Each structure stands twice: as C-alpha cells, then as structure tokens.
Amino acid sequence: MRLYLTTLNPTDSVIDGFLPAAAALGWDVTILTDQPDGYPDHEVIATDVCDPRALIDTIAAHHRPDVVFSNSDHLQAETALAAEYFDLPHKDWRACATAKNKALMRRRLRLAAVEPVRSVRLPPGMAAMPEAVPYPVVVKPAMGVASEDVVLAAGPAELAVAVREIRKRRPDDVLVAEEYLEGPLHTLETLGDGRTTAVIGGFRTTLGPLPHFVEERLDWHPDPPTGHRRHVTAALAALGAGLGACHTEYVITRDGPRIIEVNYRLIGDNCDFLLADLVGVPLHEWILRVHAGEPLPDPFPGVFPGVFPGVAEPYGPGRHSVDLHGAVVSVVADRPGVITAAPPALVPSQAPPLPQDRSTPRNGVRLWHRPLRAVGDRIDPTNTNRDYLGLIRAIGSDRAGIDSAIDAFRAAHPWVIA
Incomplete structure (x- = not known):
C-alpha cells in the first residue's frame, strides 16, 4: 500500500501520529512537501503542494498511489483533487474549499438554513x-x-x-x-468513512482575554448534548464534509449552538493524541484506513446519533472516555524577551501506560510536556496561538487531580522570559 502524504511544515500530528500509523499498517510512504528538509529518514519529493496539477504530475511520475492524504489546513482541496484524479477515495474538494474559507462557510450555512449568523x-x-x-x-x-x-x-x-x-x-x-457569538466555546470531533460519520466526543475550550481569541486550554467533554451533536452534524452535512476527521468549533449561545469554524482535518496542538488515549483507539491509523476506502469499525467507541443519511447508530460514549478526564494546557508567553529557562520535554514513552481496563490511570495522572520554544529564543507576543511556549497534556480520573499535577509541574519547571 503506497501512501502519498502532502504536507507543509512538520507537525506533531504528522511526525508522531500519521507517519508512525502508516508504519504500523505496513504502508510505504512518500511525502510531498515544499519543505523537504523537515522530514529526514523518509522518502520525500519536493513539490509545489499548493498546486493540484503539480501534485498530480509528481505522483504520476512516481509509484502507483493507493492513498493520497493530507492533515494540513491549507492543502485539503488540493489533495482531494489529486486523489480524485487517480480514482482514489477522496473528500469533496468543494467541501474542503468551503470549510476553509469562512466567508463561503457562512454563506453555505445560511443558504442551507442551518443557522443565521x-x-x-x-x-x-x-x-x-x-x-x-x-x-x-x-x-x-x-x-x-x-x-x-x-x-x-x-x-x-x-x-x-x-x-x-x-x-x-x-x-x-x-x-x-x-x-460576536457569546457563550461557552466547545469542539466536536468526528470521523467519517464517506458513508457513516461517527461523533467521537468533544472538548470545552478556555480562551484568553478579549479582544483576542487565544486558546489556552481544552478539557475533554465526552458526551456533548444531543442538540449540539445534531446542529454540528447538520452543518457538516450542509458543507459536504463526510470523509475523514473533522474538528468543528462552536459556541453555545442563548439561541443554541452556533458554528465558529469547521477544520476539515484532525484536531491539533496535541489534542489528537489526547483524544486517541481517551477513546482508546489507534485514531491516526483509523483515519488513514478510511482514506484507503475501509469502513469505520462497528461499533465505534463514542458514536452518537446525528443527522447524516446512514449516520452511525448510537452506541453511547466509550466507557473509558467517560471514566477519564483529559486536558491540554497551552503555556502562553505573557511578555516579550528572551527565554532563559525552559521545562524539559516529557514524552509518552516516559509516562506510565494506562492499565488494561483503562478505568483509572496508574500513579494518578499521566503527564506529557511538549516544548515549542527553546532557551535563547526571542519572544515577541502576537496575541495568537503562535505565542505558545509549550503544551502540557494530562490524563487522570478527575479534573482536580489533573490541575494539581499540571500546577506542580509548572511550579517545578517554569518558563522564564527575561
């Protein structure tokens, strides 16, 4: 099985997620990118990945493709067109273009009478x-x-x-x-095989102070209310988003749920790894497999009813995901200067594994830390997610235990900007 993975700059989701997943499946991988130096030890072809004609030409001159896939926000339509050219499973490129362009998304949701924002x-x-x-x-x-x-x-x-x-x-x-849509901000995470769409769960998002919209924390919310699920899946149906992972952000207003944006790819900022651990599935592998034309597993953990024709029957949230709490905390730079001290990285191999029944983590809380900056880096805050210094990911039996572990780690290993 030959996977062509289109990408730009290296991300955790690609390096630690999709590439290991492809290896676990026994697939051969060719990376198509305009930044070839970022992928050592892999077969890489430098390509203008923003041009579907260049993607098609590069693939046609190389090995026969079985899967053409991207997790990049910027390359969904281009990758879908290339996959369609080779008669492979593909997203609707129009859905990709509409989801990416917020003006087109608003127009489509109004025309479909999904919501009147x-x-x-x-x-x-x-x-x-x-x-x-x-x-x-x-x-x-x-x-x-x-x-x-x-x-x-x-x-x-x-x-x-x-x-x-x-x-x-x-x-x-x-x-x-x-x-402006006022109210709590949530996400809904879905995975579809082009026929059936599964709602895996969601997160509650904590933002920094207005007037900016920096995401500072996401907390696992495994069982979104039925009304939220129906509204979001109706929006995805109107956009035509059905194959692969989708990360949708929405606000619970006094008039009900309202869409902020639809990201037609897997959630990022380490939340994809948190999601996989909480639900207890090889999520990156399953995403690749649906892009190879395979159906979703039946039953799928965390599947809820929706409004798609052929939507998965409700099996209820996975027991493991309900019994556990998870969060990703973004450490945000609060001043300009130079980093003089930074916490160490804590990688998953250093964390104790979840027990077989996954109901209660060993040693209380599993904690990861992914530094995004290094000692000596100059920081000039931009009031965006680009201000992240590091990401702390945690899984525990309750929020109080997670908060205590995160606070202890940050107190023992502070970021220092001078």
Missing part, C-alpha cells in the same frame, strides 16, 4: 465599513488559522482600526466581519 465579506480595497452586522463584531481573515488577526471590535471605529492594522500584514487577503 450574520457576516460581511471584506475584500481587499474595500473602503467603507459594513453596516449589516450588529456590533460587537469579530473580524478575521477568511482563510486564517491559529487565531491570527482575529479581533473583537465594539463599534465602527474599532472595526476600522482593526481592519487597517490587519491590512498592514495581509493587504491582499479577504477578511470577514461577523456577529
């Missing part, structure tokens, strides 16, 4: 500020990631300032101004 597209060169959206509004790049240039504006003057500042960095980008 008001938004205005701000193309480059637009002089006047919009009047159709009630304040406060959130302005963001239509194709943005990592909370970059996402700002809350209380009125027209603040919106004008925010747009002007964003335009300095993104003069040619389309922006979106949309009504």
Whole structure:
C-alpha cells in the first residue's frame, strides 16, 4: 500500500501520529512537501503542494498511489483533487474549499438554513465599513488559522482600526466581519468513512482575554448534548464534509449552538493524541484506513446519533472516555524577551501506560510536556496561538487531580522570559 502524504511544515500530528500509523499498517510512504528538509529518514519529493496539477504530475511520475492524504489546513482541496484524479477515495474538494474559507462557510450555512449568523465579506480595497452586522463584531481573515488577526471590535471605529492594522500584514487577503457569538466555546470531533460519520466526543475550550481569541486550554467533554451533536452534524452535512476527521468549533449561545469554524482535518496542538488515549483507539491509523476506502469499525467507541443519511447508530460514549478526564494546557508567553529557562520535554514513552481496563490511570495522572520554544529564543507576543511556549497534556480520573499535577509541574519547571 503506497501512501502519498502532502504536507507543509512538520507537525506533531504528522511526525508522531500519521507517519508512525502508516508504519504500523505496513504502508510505504512518500511525502510531498515544499519543505523537504523537515522530514529526514523518509522518502520525500519536493513539490509545489499548493498546486493540484503539480501534485498530480509528481505522483504520476512516481509509484502507483493507493492513498493520497493530507492533515494540513491549507492543502485539503488540493489533495482531494489529486486523489480524485487517480480514482482514489477522496473528500469533496468543494467541501474542503468551503470549510476553509469562512466567508463561503457562512454563506453555505445560511443558504442551507442551518443557522443565521450574520457576516460581511471584506475584500481587499474595500473602503467603507459594513453596516449589516450588529456590533460587537469579530473580524478575521477568511482563510486564517491559529487565531491570527482575529479581533473583537465594539463599534465602527474599532472595526476600522482593526481592519487597517490587519491590512498592514495581509493587504491582499479577504477578511470577514461577523456577529460576536457569546457563550461557552466547545469542539466536536468526528470521523467519517464517506458513508457513516461517527461523533467521537468533544472538548470545552478556555480562551484568553478579549479582544483576542487565544486558546489556552481544552478539557475533554465526552458526551456533548444531543442538540449540539445534531446542529454540528447538520452543518457538516450542509458543507459536504463526510470523509475523514473533522474538528468543528462552536459556541453555545442563548439561541443554541452556533458554528465558529469547521477544520476539515484532525484536531491539533496535541489534542489528537489526547483524544486517541481517551477513546482508546489507534485514531491516526483509523483515519488513514478510511482514506484507503475501509469502513469505520462497528461499533465505534463514542458514536452518537446525528443527522447524516446512514449516520452511525448510537452506541453511547466509550466507557473509558467517560471514566477519564483529559486536558491540554497551552503555556502562553505573557511578555516579550528572551527565554532563559525552559521545562524539559516529557514524552509518552516516559509516562506510565494506562492499565488494561483503562478505568483509572496508574500513579494518578499521566503527564506529557511538549516544548515549542527553546532557551535563547526571542519572544515577541502576537496575541495568537503562535505565542505558545509549550503544551502540557494530562490524563487522570478527575479534573482536580489533573490541575494539581499540571500546577506542580509548572511550579517545578517554569518558563522564564527575561
């Protein structure tokens, strides 16, 4: 089995997730990327991965493909077109393009009568500020990631300032101004095989202070209410998102759930590894297998009812995921300066394994730490997820135990910026 994996910069999900998963499946892997130096010890072909014509040409000149796959936010449509060219299982490229572009996503959800969130597209060169959206509004790049240039504006003057500042960095980008959705922020994690879609569970997201939207913590929420699941899966159905993993963010407003964004790939920032441990499945392997045309396992742990034709029957949340609590805490730089001290990395091989029945972790809490910066690095905060210094991942029997373990680790191993 030959997997062509399209990617940009190396990520934990690829290096520690999908590449080991492919090896465990016994697949041969060819990496297509425009950053070939980031993947030592793998077969790599330098390719303009943002051009589907280049992907198709490169693959056609190499080994016969069996799977063409990407977990990159930026390469879903391109990869889907390449897979379709070779008559392989593929996502609908239109669904990929619509999910990625927040202006197109809002338009599609309105046309499908899924939800009435008001938004205005701000193309480059637009002089006047919009009047159709009630304040406060959130302005963001239509194709943005990592909370970059996402700002809350209380009125027209603040919106004008925010747009002007964003335009300095993104003069040619389309922006979106949309009504601010107030309420708790959650995620829903799904996996589909193109016929059936499983809802694995979700997370409760804690944000940093407004007017920015930096994600500081995600806590496992294994059993999202039925209304939330139905609303999100209705949105995914309207967008056409059915094959592979999908990470959807939504807010619980006073009028019900409302979509923030749909990321047509696996959740990142180490939450994918947390998710796999909590549900107790080889998640990265299963994602690759559905892209090879295999059906989802039946029953699937954590499957809930939804609204897709052929949606999986509800088996209820996996017992293990209910009995355990999990969290990923992002350590965020709070000042500019140079890092003079940093915590050590704690890798999964150093953590005690979960017991066979997975009901209670040994030694109380399993803790991982993934440093994202190093001693000597210069820090200039940007009020985005790019300000992360490290990620702390923990699994325990309850939140109190996890919080205690995380606090103890941070107290013993602080990040120091001078």
